[in-house]
Amino acid sequence: MRIKPLTFALTAALGMTLATPSFAQETREFSVSTVLSDAFPWGQAAEKWAELVNERSDGRLTLKVYPNAQLVSGDQTREFSAMRSGLIDMAVASTINWSPQVPELNLFSLPFLMPDEAAIDAITQGSSGEKIFTAIDKKGVMPLAWGENGFRELSNSKHTIDGPEDVQGLKVRVVGSPLFLDTFSTLGANPTQMSWADAKPALTTGAIDGQENPLSVFDVARVDQVGQSYLTLWHYMADPLVFGVNKKVWKSLSEEDQTLLQQAAVDAGAWEIEKSRNELSDTLAAIKERGVEVTELTPEQHQAFVDATAEVYQKWIPRIGAELVAEAQAAIAAR
Numbered sequence: 001m002r003i004k005p006l007t008f009a010l011t012a013a014l015g016m017t018l019a020t021p022s023f024a025q026e027t028r029e030f031s032v033s034t035v036l037s038d039a040f041p042w043g044q045a046a047e048k049w050a051e052l053v054n055e056r057s058d059g060r061l062t063l064k065v066y067p068n069a070q071l072v073s074g075d076q077t078r079e080f081s082a083m084r085s086g087l088i089d090m091a092v093a094s095t096i097n098w099s100p101q102v103p104e105l106n107l108f109s110l111p112f113l114m115p116d117e118a119a120i121d122a123i124t125q126g127s128s129g130e131k132i133f134t135a136i137d138k139k140g141v142m143p144l145a146w147g148e149n150g151f152r153e154l155s156n157s158k159h160t161i162d163g164p165e166d167v168q169g170l171k172v173r174v175v176g177s178p179l180f181l182d183t184f185s186t187l188g189a190n191p192t193q194m195s196w197a198d199a200k201p202a203l204t205t206g207a208i209d210g211q212e213n214p215l216s217v218f219d220v221a222r223v224d225q226v227g228q229s230y231l232t233l234w235h236y237m238a239d240p241l242v243f244g245v246n247k248k249v250w251k252s253l254s255e256e257d258q259t260l261l262q263q264a265a266v267d268a269g270a271w272e273i274e275k276s277r278n279e280l281s282d283t284l285a286a287i288k289e290r291g292v293e294v295t296e297l298t299p300e301q302h303q304a305f306v307d308a309t310a311e312v313y314q315k316w317i318p319r320i321g322a323e324l325v326a327e328a329q330a331a332i333a334a335r
């Protein structure tokens with residue numbers, strides 16, 4: 001964070017002093033961490049936030065986006081800790097990458113909890129979403145708004161996957177939370193935890209056979225070009241994005257600027273969610289056009305995956321909070 005002493009320079013030049021610092025005349029720049037750049041919806045969400053904040057503050061407030069988790073040297077699971085300690089001012093972050101520090105965020109990673117987009121909204125726009133924001137707040141970061149990375153689909157270089165038995169023995173790259181190790185181990189796969197920065201080289205060399213990410217990531221990162229020829233649309237989970245601010249930074253802002261920052265985050269998040277959902281069918285068509293074999297599951301095949309991963313709930317419900325899970329499930333049922 002940088003504070004330019006415009007107020008001081010001006011008043012000194014005029015030979016005056018001000019009794020209280022005027023927030024209104026400060027020019028400030030803040031760092032914003034993301035994992036994916038603005039080639040992806042995720043990075044675009046952060047850039048939209050920056051654009052709205054700059055516009056609405058008449059250039060007083062600047063958000064500078066640092067993609068590729070570069071503020072934590074690519075180690076995306078350290079982003080939350082770096083935010084809490086003030087190394088990062090703000091972030092647009094996946095719930096997955098913050099879940100090691102905020103256990104409640106594992107809710108979204110429970111396999112097959114959310115069947116469709118309305119189910120994601122039932123959580124994020126409802127009382128369970130508020131409880132999750134309270135949990136993030138309690139852990140030391142101010143959450144402002146939701147965005148979306150998207151439903152994560154499974155790809156691999158070996159063969160078609162349309163049942164749990166096809167996953168057996170596959171070396172699959174998974175993301176930060178240990179929950180993913182459990183989900184893939186339960187399916188008989190050989191999961192290995194790795195940052196996104198390390199994933200593509202590992203796919204290229206064949207050190208791993210598969211990975212899971214939203215269609216937009218598969219498409220923009222050209223994951224098919226590193227041998228991932230088989231893609232199964234199993235919609236097993238979706239990771240929302242959270243717009244968050246370091247607590248000290250938040251408290252240093254005037255009430256007006258807090259409102260401005262939050263409203264801009266809400267607007268940027270809504271804009272990005274709509275955009276990325278609207279782009280999904282074109283993205284899928286582009287992936288198919290490049291020769292990727294895309295598998296859609298029958299209801300029976302889908303159910304086989306649901307049954308095969310059911311035991312993950314037993315282990316993780318107590319860690320996430322039984323009440324929170326039940327509340328989310330009720331909201332989804334009522335959507």
Ligand code: X2X
Nearest residue numbers: 035094096175195196213
């Ligand atoms: O690492 C991933 O797979 C990514 C880019 O989707 C996240 O940061 C959760």
